[in-house]
Amino acid sequence: MEHGRARSDRGHPSVPTRGVNRSAPVPTVVDRFVSMQRRAGNVAVAESMLATGDFLGPLVQRAPVTVQRVALSGDDISALAERMHRAMDRWGTDEEAIFVSLQELDKDAAAIAKLKAAYRTAHAADLESAIRSEMSGTELALALELLGVSGSAVKAAPASDADYKAAARTLHGAMDRLGTDEEAVYSALIPMGRDQMRTAKLSSTYDTEYSGGLTGRGLAADIADEMSSDEAAYALYLLHAPAPRAPTAEVVPGSPGTEEHAGTIPGGKVSVRSGADFTLPSGAAYPGGFTVGYEGALAPDTGWIQFLWSEVVATQADGSSAFVSQGGIPTTKGTMSLTTDPSSPIRTIDSASADDPFYESAGVDIRTPTSTVIYDRPSEFGSIVSAQFDGGATKVVERDHFDQFLVQDYNTVYHTTVVVEWAYTSKTSSTRTTKGGGPGKVSGMPAHFKSVLISLYPKFAYVQ
Amino acid sequence: MTRVRGVLRLDDVPVAAQRVLVVPETGSPVVGATDTSTDGRFEVDVGRQSGPLMAVGRVSVDVLAVVHAQVRPDGRDTALVIRSDDLVSLSCSVVAPDVAHRQMSITIDPLHLSGVPDRFEPLLRRRDAGTVDAFFFRRGLDAPELTLRVQRGTYRFDASAFDRARPNIAAPDFENLVLSSVSTEDGHVAEPDGPFGGVRIDIDRPSSLTLELRVLPDAELLTP
Numbered sequence: 056m057e058h059g060r061a062r063s064d065r066g067h068p069s070v071p072t073r074g075v076n077r078s079a080p081v082p083t084v085v086d087r088f089v090s091m092q093r094r095a096g097n098v099a100v101a102e103s104m105l106a107t108g109d110f111l112g113p114l115v116q117r118a119p120v121t122v123q124r125v126a127l128s129g130d131d132i133s134a135l136a137e138r139m140h141r142a143m144d145r146w147g148t149d150e151e152a153i154f155v156s157l158q159e160l161d162k163d164a165a166a167i168a169k170l171k172a173a174y175r176t177a178h179a180a181d182l183e184s185a186i187r188s189e190m191s192g193t194e195l196a197l198a199l200e201l202l203g204v205s206g207s208a209v210k211a212a213p214a215s216d217a218d219y220k221a222a223a224r225t226l227h228g229a230m231d232r233l234g235t236d237e238e239a240v241y242s243a244l245i246p247m248g249r250d251q252m253r254t255a256k257l258s259s260t261y262d263t264e265y266s267g268g269l270t271g272r273g274l275a276a277d278i279a280d281e282m283s284s285d286e287a288a289y290a291l292y293l294l295h296a297p298a299p300r301a302p303t304a305e306v307v308p309g310s311p312g313t314e315e316h317a318g319t320i321p322g323g324k325v326s327v328r329s330g331a332d333f334t335l336p337s338g339a340a341y342p343g344g345f346t347v348g349y350e351g352a353l354a355p356d357t358g359w360i361q362f363l364w365s366e367v368v369a370t371q372a373d374g375s376s377a378f379v380s381q382g383g384i385p386t387t388k389g390t391m392s393l394t395t396d397p398s399s400p401i402r403t404i405d406s407a408s409a410d411d412p413f414y415e416s417a418g419v420d421i422r423t424p425t426s427t428v429i430y431d432r433p434s435e436f437g438s439i440v441s442a443q444f445d446g447g448a449t450k451v452v453e454r455d456h457f458d459q460f461l462v463q464d465y466n467t468v469y470h471t472t473v474v475v476e477w478a479y480t481s482k483t484s485s486t487r488t489t490k491g492g493g494p495g496k497v498s499g500m501p502a503h504f505k506s507v508l509i510s511l512y513p514k515f516a517y518v519q
Numbered sequence: 520m521t522r523v524r525g526v527l528r529l530d531d532v533p534v535a536a537q538r539v540l541v542v543p544e545t546g547s548p549v550v551g552a553t554d555t556s557t558d559g560r561f562e563v564d565v566g567r568q569s570g571p572l573m574a575v576g577r578v579s580v581d582v583l584a585v586v587h588a589q590v591r592p593d594g595r596d597t598a599l600v601i602r603s604d605d606l607v608s609l610s611c612s613v614v615a616p617d618v619a620h621r622q623m624s625i626t627i628d629p630l631h632l633s634g635v636p637d638r639f640e641p642l643l644r645r646r647d648a649g650t651v652d653a654f655f656f657r658r659g660l661d662a663p664e665l666t667l668r669v670q671r672g673t674y675r676f677d678a679s680a681f682d683r684a685r686p687n688i689a690a691p692d693f694e695n696l697v698l699s700s701v702s703t704e705d706g707h708v709a710e711p712d713g714p715f716g717g718v719r720i721d722i723d724r725p726s727s728l729t730l731e732l733r734v735l736p737d738a739e740l741l742t743p
Contacts, residue, residue: 335737372641407687417688417690430687431687438626438715442654
């Protein structure tokens with residue numbers, strides 16, 4: 056189910072870009088709040104929204120808004136420089152990390168100059184020279200093109216059917232040969248700007264022109280079939296990843312609550328809070344929720360995927376405890392089941408979008424150019440709890456187990472957890488506790504989470 | 520090792536995919552649990568047991584009933600038979616506000632059943648030794664009418680079209696609906712205790728119930 060959100064520029068002809076003002080004008084209120092957020096922070100934004108009534112205005116009405124890719128900040132540039140250094144300061148260069156970093160610059164001369172300067176300052180080395188020493192052949196050519204040195208393989212965004220056919224031809228030619236030309240694939244996909252209208256049209260054109268392509272199952276299947284895992288991840292990220300997310304504010308924060316966990320990743324920090332109060336667009340006050348936030352570099356390309364499993368334990372009249380079994384509980388993405396064996400949790404993804412697993416795609420959050428904070432205040436399974444008491448139970452405990460993964464571009468970089476527990480002593484009397492924490496930094500999404508992601512959102516198999 | 524075998528029937532018709540529990544005569548603990556096969560048969564190992572055992576069969580299809588019988592000590596088939604004559608018809612109509620909503624569902628949980636001893640009542644939703652089913656009978660409604668045949672007894676009724684995630688969705692395009700009241704054909708109206716409280720109704724003769732739903736505001740979901 057699509058909830059009518061329109062944060063991306065789907066349906067709009069302009070490409071979301073950094074540094075180059077190719078976006079259509081955005082509502083003035085967005086500019087104002089973004090500017091205010093930078094100057095005075097989220098609280099000031101929220102207070103202003105309440106005072107002006109803009110809170111219930113364009114932002115929450117989900118009017119189609121072209122994505123605003125603001126110019127890269129100094130922190131963004133520093134993070135990219137650090138990411139590029141890590142990609143090269145290791146055994147075996149991570150070429151895709153270099154490409155995904157350089158593509159952020161959108162070939163903008165000013166941004167490139169800033170990156171070179173930041174790299175020199177941080178690592179006392181020349182970025183172009185470092186790249187030349189680490190890469191060769193078509194890899195080097197693409198990197199140098201993205202760095203504005205030379206080359207013309209990366210075209211402008213497609214503007215005609217002929218452009219799409221040309222891109223499809225490049226893709227097919229790059230894969231229909233002995234040894235896939237990965238850089239040609241990237242070169243054809245980068246100009247799409249992760250605009251899902253464009254990538255859908257490109258996929259459709261490819262299917263039509265080449266009868267389903269090499270596998271007969273379309274462009275994505277050809278990429279997955281022809282490229283190795285890291286290369287396919289980057290290519291499929293270019294094909295399927297959501298566009299950079301625009302600033303939005305769907306709740307009015309009240310008390311920020313207690314910080315349960317804090318951590319850092321290169322260029323940013325993570326915070327988990329319990330006891331957070333906030334007000335929804337409907338005006339309903341939400342006491343005692345939790346927030347999971349990221350603040351730092353590259354925030355528009357950073358988001359949270361939240362997994363969930365739930366258990367309900369009912370104490371029976373004879374004092375014994377039993378797990379409560381129930382399947383078919385409706386969710387946006389089908390149904391979920393209660394877990395009756397905590398050693399084998401039955402997980403689902405807590406997204407209200409049928410086609411995007413990121414919580415921010417349809418759940419309430421506040422996003423600025425430098426942060427994304429998701430807000431959640433789960434409701435208990437009231438009908439299940441109540442039925443247990445009517446059936447003779449003397450106590451019922453429900454626990455919702457949340458795992459949040461921070462995904463930056465196509466890399467999973469951090470893992471946090473929140474457990475919310477309700478302990479009922481009668482149908483109407485309960486206590487609720489929330490505890491947050493986190494394993495911390497990760498270098499990928501664990502397999503048992505990834506399998507759930509792929510089963511529910513196959514297009515997001517690119518997430519590493 | 521004791522192996523319990525038998526068959527679950529509605530009159531002469533085998534009933535498939537229904538839960539059968541094996542317990543001591545006292546009603547607990549559950550020593551065996553299984554589902555009937557397509558031909559209504561069940562077979563379950565219950566370990567080393569002393570004393571008589573009881574088999575309890577739960578039927579929750581278009582018939583809601585619970586039947587029990589002593590397990591035959593000779594290892595031969597134990598017959599669990601529901602008699603149509605012991606059932607009464609139950610018609611439920613669900614009336615919902617004209618708003619966009621998730622799929623409606625109805626739940627019917629027997630609390631006391633004619634012919635079922637008190638000591639077996641904890642087994643009405645029991646799945647196995649460590650698990651209970653959330654509900655005895657729950658069905659998504661494609662049509663607002665539902666007709667069943669049920670054992671006489673006291674039942675808990677609830678109905679809803681509910682997604683608990685709604686308050687956390689930025690722009691929900693549906694409303695949550697919960698039970699507002701249940702009215703009987705003789706004009707009696709019962710209201711639930713809270714949005715998920717359910718309503719208890721005695722069914723001792725053919726009955727028609729009307730379950731009315733209401734929109735549940737998000738704020739009502741939020742316990743402090």
